[in-house]
Amino acid sequence: MTLKAKWSIGIKRYQTGAEDAHGNPVESWGPTELVDVYAIAPTSSTEPSVPGREAVIDGLAVLSPKDYGIxxxxxxxxxxxxxxxxxxxxxxxxxxxxxxxxxxxxxxxVNG
Incomplete structure (x- = not known):
């Protein structure tokens, strides 16, 4: 049985050594590269109880044919x-x- 990857998602790879305009280290990600996936399915949605904050955390499970080194x-x-x-x-x-x-x-x- 051979499955076919019918969907694509983007992956942004973490970049080490990035600096801001003042030479301070900052987090940075490279350009979006497309990877093929079999499916994208919801896993969960939670609303954590934190005073003064209304947040929703959405989760997805992604099924892929390859180990893309993510x-x-x-x-x-x-x-x-x-x-x-x-x-x-x-x-x-x-x-x-x-x-x-x-x-x-x-x-x-995370939203909110």
């Missing part, structure tokens, strides 16, 4: 939304059968 420092872009990558890549190719379905990574976006 790390928790990188960012994912879907449409106009940018997400952080939570945790490590899950490898689903290690089962007892010859089926190699691919990989999974979790995205998170």
């Amino acid at each position: 790390t928790a420092q990188d960012r994912a872009v879907i449409g106009d939304d940018e997400y952080t990558i939570e945790g490590s890549l899950a490898n689903w190719n290690l089962g007892p059968f010859e089926f190699k379905p691919g990989f999974q990574f979790i995205l998170k976006k």
